[in-house]
Amino acid sequence: MNEIIPILRRCKLFCELEDSVIAEQILPAGNILRYPEKTTLILGQDTVDWFAVLLLGRVQISQIHPDGRRNLMGILRPPAVIAADLICTRTRRSPYDAIAATDVRLLRFPMNWLFERKLNPDIQMSVYRQLMTLVSHDNMRRYYRIAILSQKGLRSRILTYLTMQAERLCCSSFTIPFNREELADYLCVNRSALSHELKRMEREGILRTRKNLFVLCQDGEREG
Structure with missing residues (x-):
């Protein structure tokens, strides 16, 4: 159980809490679950x-x-929080599927534990504050994705997404969290068309790529 505390310490929901608080009040409230x-x-x-x-x-x-x-x-990758956005809504009904892309291990908490004042008030306020930040970040990610999908051409979607990543990391060389199939799904495009366009952009000197590593070489024209 002790190896879980550093993971929870890095989790945005509990990042303001001391290790002793996590060990004594947070960890015992959850159940460790494994899924294939x-x-x-x-x-x-x-x-x-x-x-x-x-x-x-x-x-x-x-x-x-x-x-x-x-x-x-x-x-999502560790130490992400699953369903934080859902428990903050009135219906708590999910508009999406959450599927294990690999074998996964979770520390799962009942929603009532968070909302029924079972924590010290100062700790609860800290968790509420971080929960608000998490949900706000989720909303911003959705905004960015809408901006990407509003681009009409394939090249425009690719460049908009990659430019956002470069600006977020303040670096023209970066890795993305998707493989090619996942990137195609994220951009709502055909995988073969995506691979073909990336090769063409490499030939034109706009970018270099190896698996999920990208280097933006210059500002390409954003046209489909």
Whole structure:
């Protein structure tokens, strides 16, 4: 159990708390759960009454359309919080699926533990403050994704996404959290078309790429 405390200390929800508080008041309130790859943790339209800290593995957040198409919204890695946005809504009904992309381990908490004043008031206020920050960051990520998907051309979507990453990291060389298939799903484009366009952009000297490492060489024209 002691190896979990540093992970929780890095989790935004508990980052203001001392290790002793995490060990004595936070850790005992959760249950450690393990799920194999491809397990559906949250199904679209589920009503969710829990939240969890991801301790190990990756979780894909996706929307599955009636025709079977998948719209990848993001990928969570430790120490991300799962379902923080859902428990703050009136219905707590999920608009997305959360699926284990690898074997995962979670520390899951009942929602009532957070909202029924079972914590010291100062600790609870700290967690509430960080929860508000988490939800705000989720909203900003959705805004950025809308800005990407509003671009009409494939090249425009690619460059908008990569430029956002470079600006966020203040560096023209960076890694992204997606493989090619995941990036295609995130941008809502065909994987083959994405690979072809990236190769063409490399030939034109706009970028260099190796797997999920990208280097922006110059400002390319944003046209599809």
